[in-house]
Amino acid sequence: MEKRDYYEVLEISKGAQDADIKKAYRKLAKKYHPDANPDNKAAEAKFKEVTEAYEVLSDEQKRAAYDRYGHSAFDQSGGAGGFGGFDADFDMNDIFGSVFGDIFGGGGRRRQSGPRPGADIRQTIQVTFEEAAFGCEKDIAVNASETCGTCHGNKAKPGTSPVSCSKCGGAGQIRVTQRTILGAMQSVQTCDACHGEGKIVKEPCSNCHGQGKIRVQKKVTVSIPAGIDHGQTLRVSGKGEVGDIGAPPGDLLITISIKPHQVLERRGNDVYMRMPVSFAQAALGAELSIPTLDGNVKFAIQPGTQTSTTFRLQGKGIPSIRNKKYRGDQYVEVYIVVPKNLTEKQKSILKEFEAETGDQTEESKKGWQNLFKKK
Ligand SMILES: [Zn+2]
Ligand SMILES: [Zn+2]
The missing domain is CATH 1.10.287.110 (DnaJ domain)
Incomplete structure (x- = not known):
């Protein structure tokens, strides 16, 4: 139309x-x-x-x-x-x-009747780099409501029971007729005697003060899957706040915070690190011992390895959260540590070395003399 x-x-x-x-x-x-x-x-x-x-x-x-x-x-x-x-x-x-204005007593908005489900609870937990990589189980303390064990949630003192609300006949809602500018109107309102519950508790349970629920600290064991990343959230079904009788509980939502690692840095499923080598190791070649998630791994660098050379250790990264069999790689960037505070003897050896090899940077600077020539 x-x-x-x-x-x-x-x-x-x-x-x-x-x-x-x-x-x-x-x-x-x-x-x-x-x-x-x-x-x-x-x-x-x-x-x-x-x-x-x-x-x-x-x-x-x-x-x-x-x-x-x-x-x-x-x-x-x-x-x-x-x-x-x-x-x-x-x-x-x-x-x-x-x-x-509010001529319909609540503007015609109807309170959702029936038992209400429990609310979700949100919590953050910290795990180590390795725990996130390979998964783990964590026991965490959760403050949540629980159905009162004394009244089993019906809010009444043991031996008594809630009675049906006489005002609404147990429906929780009442129809009211009002005179308004639009004439006589009927609308449905939440029953004010039982607050929509349809039942009235004459003698409240003393354990929960008539709430039907009590707050407790619960221990929840959370299984953290391998490969989970910082900021991701896990849903633990049914571990949130308890609902009304007949309604489901809420969920527990756990957001993961990963503690930074001393050496390794995560980028998706790959792991990056910077590996210091000495000038002599870089020049002569060496076998390095490289820390990885699987322990130290031997890796030989070639003679003449330059700073910023990056090599890849295949399959030493983080397992995929979807498929454990797939793992990312570890990238290792080499940097050369230049010696400081040399002794006289060390200085004289290096001077002798420099005289022997000549200026090794000349090759790299070839053609530079023409860079800023005056026209
Ligand atoms: Zn109770
Ligand atoms: Zn009522």
Whole structure:
């Protein structure tokens, strides 16, 4: 169905002032409100249409976008765009309530009835580099609610039981008829006698003070999979706050924080490190002992190895969290440690060495004399 022009819907002119828009909406919303037209689908559709039109035209920014682009201003699929769309699921009751005030006792908003599920609990745990790489089990302390063992969650003192609420007949909700500007209206409200629970506890359980739950510190064993990375979150199902009787508990959400390693640095599934070698080792070649997640590994560097030379130890990285058999690699970047605080003897050996080899940097600087030649 073609969307009607918002001004047309509200039966106002393009230049209408804010007060006129509000007045027009009041008139039409009153006429089409579902409570004034029970089981009338056409009226309900009209009510939605006028509310949507009012939602846009009563907002300065949205109205300007609408005046410029028409309905396509709010078209999520693109179109003339320029406005980025707005939430199509706006709350009619909020808009209606903001214009009419709370005439329906709760604005028509209905409290969700029935037992409520438990909330999730969020916690962060620290693990070492190795624990994250290979996985581990951790016992953690979680402060959570638990069903009261004395009343088993029904909130009543043992030997007594909750009685059905006489005001709502156990339904938790009551229908009220109110005289409003729209005439007599029926609306559903949460029962104030039992707060929507349908039951009343005459003698509360002393252990939980009638809450049905108590707070405890629980020990939860968490299995941390190999390959987990910093900032990732694990969901432990059912270890959150306890729910009402008949509703499921929440989950425990654990965010992983990895302690930095002294030598190794993680980049995805690969591991990086910088390996110091002496000038003599680099010049002569040497067998190095390189720390890896699997312990020290021997690796021979060639004579004449330069600083920043990087070599790869295949399969010495972090296992993939999806497939343990796949592991990343370890990259080792060599850097040469230049000796400091030389003794006289060491200096004289090095001078002799330099005289013997000549300036070894000459080869690398070939052609530099022409770099900044004057024109
Ligand atoms: Zn209790
Ligand atoms: Zn009640």
